Amino acid sequence: MSDLKKIKDEFLSKLSGKLDISKINQIKSDLFGKSGLISTQFKKIGTIAVSERKKFASDLNIIKDELQDLINSKTNELESVEINKKLEKEKIDITLPERSFNRGKIHPVSQTIDEISSIFSEIGFSVEEGPDVENEYNNFTALNTPENHPARDMHDTFYLDEKKQRLLRTHTSPVQIRTMLKDKPPFKIIAPGRTYRSDSDQTHSPMFHQVEGLHIDKNINMGHLKGCLNYFIKEFFEVDKIKMRFRPSHFPFTEPSAEVDIGYEIKDGKIIIGEGKQWLEILGCGMVHPNVLRNVEVDPTKFQGYAFGIGIDRLAMLKYGINDLRAFFDCDYRWLNHFGFDPLDVPTNYRGLSR
């Protein structure tokens, strides 16, 4: 039996026994160390007769690889057993709570404003704004509501001076005036914002939100008004069909004027918008009064169009099932958490207004 075969058999049997990492290392050094058995054999190659040298070298290499592979696989085996043992010890109770996080929320009124802007954006309206403090002219007179007009009674106004020249705007309509004075027609804007009336009870808050709409061009008629609002309401409530009623009303700044009702019914204590036999008033609108256009130096014989005003808080209440208007401004942590929206829920046309 050659030396090589002896070495191989001896070590194969050694490696098949029960081993730990130190024993394997010992075997490794016995074989491949500086004066290890295999290393010694390699040194011998030069002394072997040329005729046998090739075969010897080849046999030696095969044995070397075989033993080395076996040692490696034994080592891996042992190491993975060790690691598994260690990991077993590290096991934790994964059901313990995570580190705390605070979730912020967007107020339903802000969310609703974004929804409204998104809808009107689609049909070409841009957003305008105006100041909360207005002068008497922009809030009333320019809007065809001169002093001593009984319509002023419908607006319980907060005043900032005794002469009643400065006030908190009672509606977003002064933004119409500001927009038209600033630019030239055509106009196609919406103006959401805060509005104020000194009225406070269960269903009225001294501050609330409105969105104004204004579309002035050469041939805009009541059909456009009706189409626009019907589109808006359908989109806003995310329904295919909506029962809608336009009925005559009066606002000094529009002529003809209309109020718009939508159909609804109460099902299982919840309000269903768009169908049913009940009517709910949701907005006022009309064709912009020629006197208003004259006041902002737009020629009413050349330009005409419509305007509307919608209560934002009311829309939010209807869409999201909120009963109490006063709660919007009461900052109850529980309420804000319950009705608020995740800041990542940005209403868009392609993702939809709401989830």
Next chain:
Amino acid sequence: MIITFDWLKDHLKTNLKEKNLLEQLTNIGLEVESVKSLSTDNELFKIAEIIKTEKHPNADRLKVCDVNIGNNEIKKVVCGAENAKEGLLTIYAPPGAIIPKTKTKLEVAKIRGVTSYGMLCSESELDLSNESDGITELSEEYKKNIGKSYFSKSKKKLIDLSITPNRPDCLGIRGIARDLAASGFGKLVDLGEKKIHSKNRHSLKVKINKERGQGCTTFGSCLITNVKNSESPKWLKDKLMSIGQKPISAIVDITNYVMFDINRPLHAYDANKIEKGIIVRNSKSGEEFKALDNKTYKLESGMCVISDNNGVLGLGGIIGGTRSGTEFNTKNILLESAYFEPESIRNTAKKLNLDTDAKFRFERGIDPLSIEDGLNKAAKLIKEICGGEISKIDIQKIETYKTKKIKFDPNIFEKISGFKISLKEMIKILKDLGFEVKKDKKRLELTVPSWRPDISQEVDIVEELVRISGYEKIKYIEPIKQRKKSTLNKYQKLFHFLQRSVASKGYLEAITWSFTDKRYNDHFRDTKKEIKIINPISSELGVLRNSIFSNLIMYIKKNLDRGFKDLSLFEIGPIFNGSNPGEQNTVICGLSAGKKSRLSWIEKDRNIDVFDVKRDVVQTLVEAGYDSKKFFIDSETPNYYHPGKSGRLFLNNGKNQIAAYFGEIHPNILKQVDMKTESLVGFEIFMDNLKLPEKTLRDLKEKFSFSDYQKSERDFAFIVNKDVNAQDLIDSILRADESLIKNVKVFDVYEGDNIPENQKSIAISVTIQSSQRTLNENDLEKINNLIVKTVENNTGAKIRS
């Protein structure tokens, strides 16, 4: 305006049903606000007499009344009204009756230990009027009716219409009937009212003073002598009660009836109480008179008064006075039918805070040509019911009514409404509404009826035509999905971005009122001017907010009181610097209370602190696109912040405009508002001070490049004077070699042992990387030395050895 279908039928011939009526009223712009049924239960309310009152044994303000409810029945009723006294005729509601106003069902109840069988009702509780002071007082005439039902047996519906202020003509039943008839809902009845033909002299002189601002332009009147005033006949009482009015006496009831019927307010004076004649004039400052509501009014100068030689008799078109009021023993009356200017009525009523049915009508504009109709109709009824002789009608006027004419181009109709109706149809509608119509080639020449002060131009005619034809005829024109201009401008985009950015950091968005409590506002007013509201809703909401903190702190406190401990609220909205339009700024204000982490198995308890809010502010601004490397921060803040733990942030070192404040709220404020929390920190970002970049973010970005060469980190510890800011060290290092120094991080700040007093140690880690090559030890040594030298030179720091 309350109407009944029955009364409407006096003016309208129709076969249609009440259900159709309600729909039609709304369709033509006379909105049905509510429909109330006078249910049969109302028969339970009985005319009764108090026969004895005693003080309640257990309550000073209550009385125990013995009430005669007819048929020899006496009930004990506990009553709190001051006017409850022996002999008073009033209205009694037995147990089981439902009070119209409150819809509550009465039961036998013990009130402070005394059993009360039913209730004595005020006019307000019965929906008869708004009078809620005391119980209803009935006249002696009712004595014979004790025990009988006060309300007549009726199941009629009260239809409450919301009449818009442009339609005074519809404050009379006839006006409503006319509109309905024009819309095809029946035919307007021709009343064929006959004139009074009298030869009797009108012996009372009436004069309208021609003076500046005279509020009365026409004063029509007639005298009716030898009348016998009494209770109204049943038909008249029923009529008034059917619309919720309380009958008083025949003469008053008749004037009211005419007012509701044809919208013609009248006033009846006891002619015997008028001294010599009537003078219509401006009031003098300080004049006083007692009005029919039993209140005494002190007048300012220039109010339109009806007077005689002894002074003011009444306020024209608003309210009469007690001195010349009619009573059951009135023998001779002067019946007034006048025209008062809306503006004059409004001014006077506003100054005196008076609201009456007549005022409501005159301020909207009464038909100036209805003066004689009113006199004819009322005088004839008075004669019928109360007897007497009617005089000739006398009309004094200082102005003549001019009819309004409008030339109407029929093409305008379609241009505005978007649909077509025939010329024939237009003419019919306008004629039915009372217009006189003449055709003139292409246009219609229209004479506006005198009862329509709201109509003055072509577009008003369009409205009439659309309204009567029906709004349902207007087509739906689908909007075109096309955008020519961006929806939001840069500022608005930034607003929405910042709003959601702050919310994403764990803040709940609040919306609070723009006004606030002065006491809270003062804490955060700093040097700003206080802006008062002249007529606030309450004294706690008396000023416009100078800072959003005033509201947020109030609501944080409320929520703490609700038992929450760790709270973060923010609001984005206006603060006010002055009372002129535009003197406002948009601010994002956040406020956090309590701890960042509390009682957790994994994290240590930690109060929320100034560096939490600093992170929120900086991160928000960075997310919005501002470069934090350019930020400059110092410690000058308004007095409502903790003077040592607060800062202000500029977007760049130029210190142009303050972008934000942040810090702990001053502990004194917490004490003053009695707030208990471990920590209260807040921030304010001033949107108007954030410069909007000209370029888009896309264009602002530098060319994308990065280095794959090896990074090195070097740590330094500097000892500096305490008043040296970390920011100065960081800036010095960054600027020492901008191409190699990629990042600077403070990892320790230490004061105390081993550090000289008034000094501190700041440990900084610097990341160094070249984009050209791998740096060798030599390069690193060089840059090390440069950093140390620069910092030492710029800040006086010493490297710690």
